[in-house]
Amino acid sequence: MSNAAITLDRLGLSFVGADRVTPIFEAFDLRVSRGEFVAIVGRSGVGKSTLLRILAGLAKPSAGRFDLALSDKKGTRPIALVFQDSRLLPWRRILANVELGLEGLGLSKQDRRKRAEDALALVGLADQAGKWPHQLSGGQRQRVALARALAVDPDLLLMDEPFAALDAITRRFLQDELLRIRAATGKTILFVTHDVDEALYLADRVVLLAGSPARARLDRRIDAAHPRARDAVASSDLAQDIHRALEV
Amino acid sequence: MTDAALPSLSQTPSRSRAKGPWSLGKTALGLAGLAIFLLLWEAAPGFGLISPLLLPPPSSLPGAFWRDLQSGAWHEAMFASLSHYLLGLALGSGLGVGLGVWAGVSPQFEAATSYIVRILRPIPGLAWVPFAIIWFGVSTGGATFIVAVGVFWINFFAAVAAVQAVDRDLIEVADAFGHRSIRAKLAKIILPAAAPGILGGLRTGLGQAWMAVVAAELFGVPGLGQRMMQASSLLATEIVVVYMLTIAALYGLCDYLFVLWRDALLKWKP
Numbered sequence: 108m109s110n111a112a113i114t115l116d117r118l119g120l121s122f123v124g125a126d127r128v129t130p131i132f133e134a135f136d137l138r139v140s141r142g143e144f145v146a147i148v149g150r151s152g153v154g155k156s157t158l159l160r161i162l163a164g165l166a167k168p169s170a171g172r173f174d175l176a177l178s179d180k181k182g183t184r185p186i187a188l189v190f191q192d193s194r195l196l197p198w199r200r201i202l203a204n205v206e207l208g209l210e211g212l213g214l215s216k217q218d219r220r221k222r223a224e225d226a227l228a229l230v231g232l233a234d235q236a237g238k239w240p241h242q243l244s245g246g247q248r249q250r251v252a253l254a255r256a257l258a259v260d261p262d263l264l265l266m267d268e269p270f271a272a273l274d275a276i277t278r279r280f281l282q283d284e285l286l287r288i289r290a291a292t293g294k295t296i297l298f299v300t301h302d303v304d305e306a307l308y309l310a311d312r313v314v315l316l317a318g319s320p321a322r323a324r325l326d327r328r329i330d331a332a333h334p335r336a337r338d339a340v341a342s343s344d345l346a347q348d349i350h351r352a353l354e355v
Numbered sequence: 356m357t358d359a360a361l362p363s364l365s366q367t368p369s370r371s372r373a374k375g376p377w378s379l380g381k382t383a384l385g386l387a388g389l390a391i392f393l394l395l396w397e398a399a400p401g402f403g404l405i406s407p408l409l410l411p412p413p414s415s416l417p418g419a420f421w422r423d424l425q426s427g428a429w430h431e432a433m434f435a436s437l438s439h440y441l442l443g444l445a446l447g448s449g450l451g452v453g454l455g456v457w458a459g460v461s462p463q464f465e466a467a468t469s470y471i472v473r474i475l476r477p478i479p480g481l482a483w484v485p486f487a488i489i490w491f492g493v494s495t496g497g498a499t500f501i502v503a504v505g506v507f508w509i510n511f512f513a514a515v516a517a518v519q520a521v522d523r524d525l526i527e528v529a530d531a532f533g534h535r536s537i538r539a540k541l542a543k544i545i546l547p548a549a550a551p552g553i554l555g556g557l558r559t560g561l562g563q564a565w566m567a568v569v570a571a572e573l574f575g576v577p578g579l580g581q582r583m584m585q586a587s588s589l590l591a592t593e594i595v596v597v598y599m600l601t602i603a604a605l606y607g608l609c610d611y612l613f614v615l616w617r618d619a620l621l622k623w624k625p
């Protein structure tokens with residue numbers, strides 16, 4: 108049995124505009140092992156969100172194949188996505204927003220509620236459960252979106268710049284929280300970020316997308332054990348390489 | 356706003372301080388305007404400007420109202436009209452919203468019905484009166500039909516527009532969290548997101564429907580409209596005015612209750 112959670116095989120996707128076709132991916136290959144934490148970096152517009160959308164089943168590739176080998180335990184969902192914008196449902200209170208993915212899984216009302224409350228507590232927002240989304244700050248909303256994804260206990264967690272809108276202290280707290288969850292559950296994580304230091308602090312592997320159509324210009328393992336020293340990560344050779352590759 | 360010059364302790368209290376007396380003043384002004392209107396109305400026949408037969412003075416209204424209350428005519432007409440109103444409204448709004456939501460989510464259904472809509476939509480509701488009489492007779496059924504036609508299109512178009520305007524990004528959230536059937540999407544995203552627009556259509560329909568009720572009853576279906584026709588043929592204009600005001604009051608009440616319900620449904624809106 109193969110150990111790959113994600114296999115992209117010569118994947119292609121283009122956006123068809125009025126006067127031309129823009130290929131975002133063309134014959135794009137990527138393999139992600141089970142339990143791997145992969146950070147995806149790359150310049151704006153290169154196709155990072157599009158890649159996550161394909162994996163989440165929200166966009167259809169026009170060529171190639173992709174395979175997901177994910178466990179589908181009862182009461183969970185195989186995949187959850189944290190969108191780049193929080194996308195909470197304005198007519199649901201915070202707790203009900205977190206319950207969205209838990210509905211339709213055959214859970215009792217109490218179970219749903221309990222799991223949503225736990226997920227909210229995890230992101231430090233237990234006391235906001237009864238509020239409406241518009242009553243929260245942008246960063247708080249983004250944390251609710253994270254809780255909504257964590258609540259379904261996904262085997263594959265897709266995260267699109269989830270911490271970009273947060274202050275440094277909250278961001279560090281949630282980064283460590285994410286590492287803890289990951290160590291405890293062995294989830295496979297694809298984590299898009301613009302912050303190279305963040306990628307190096309969190310991930311087992313960094314993939315840098317560049318070009319049009321996008322290619323993995325750089326694909327490197329990071330073997331350092333957790334917890335990592337943040338300043339050592341920021342000044343590492345790999346950090347220099349990534350910054351250089353981003354500038355090309 | 357002279358308050359702006361004050362030390363900026365807090366803006367909100369100064370605003371509510373400014374608003375309190377002014378809103379009282381507005382009420383007083385409104386009541387004063389109404390009083391002057393009634394006085395002029397009362398005085399007009401006295402000055403010989405117009406015959407009291409053509410314009411019954413307000414002072415004649417309570418007596419007329421009391422007489423119709425005593426005879427039971429008022430209740431009878433009111434309940435008859437209310438039942439035409441509620442039945443027609445439920446039927447027209449239900450079908451309008453239902454088909455409108457369908458057309459909003461299904462481009463095929465929208466395309467299939469587009470020419471039918473284009474032909475039927477410009478026909479004024481009252482142009483259906485001949486058919487209402489042929490199909491249902493001068494009866495509750497006929498009046499209900501006229502009311503239903505009168506509110507159908509408002510609700511249909513409001514629902515189509517509201518559903519088509521639902522943020523695609525939110526529908527995607529349903530997809531991302533496993534709610535992929537159209538039923539789940541309707542329940543979890545589309546209907547709640549479209550609710551403000553749909554409720555706006557329903558509210559417009561509440562007003563339109565009274566127009567249709569009165570019009571249908573002017574053709575003889577028992578109710579407020581019919582009672583007004585009877586009274587006017589006897590030149591009992593004060594009774595006509597009593598029923599005009601009855602309609603205004605019923606409409607006001609329905610609208611008030613509807614707004615309470617709507618605000619409860621939409622309490623999530625900032």
Ligand SMILES: Nc1ncnc2c1ncn2[C@@H]1O[C@H](COP(=O)(O)OP(=O)(O)OP(=O)(O)O)[C@@H](O)[C@H]1O
Nearest residue numbers: 122123131149150151152153154155156157158191
């Ligand atoms: N629906 C669409 N129609 C046409 N073009 C699109 C569409 N969605 C995305 N694109 C284009 O595809 C490219 C990749 O978009 P994507 O959102 O994946 O970028 P990204 O790498 O996530 O960028 P960012 O870092 O700014 O979020 C962009 O050039 C964008 O203009």
Ligand SMILES: [Mg+2]
Nearest residue numbers: 155156191267
């Ligand atoms: Mg993006």
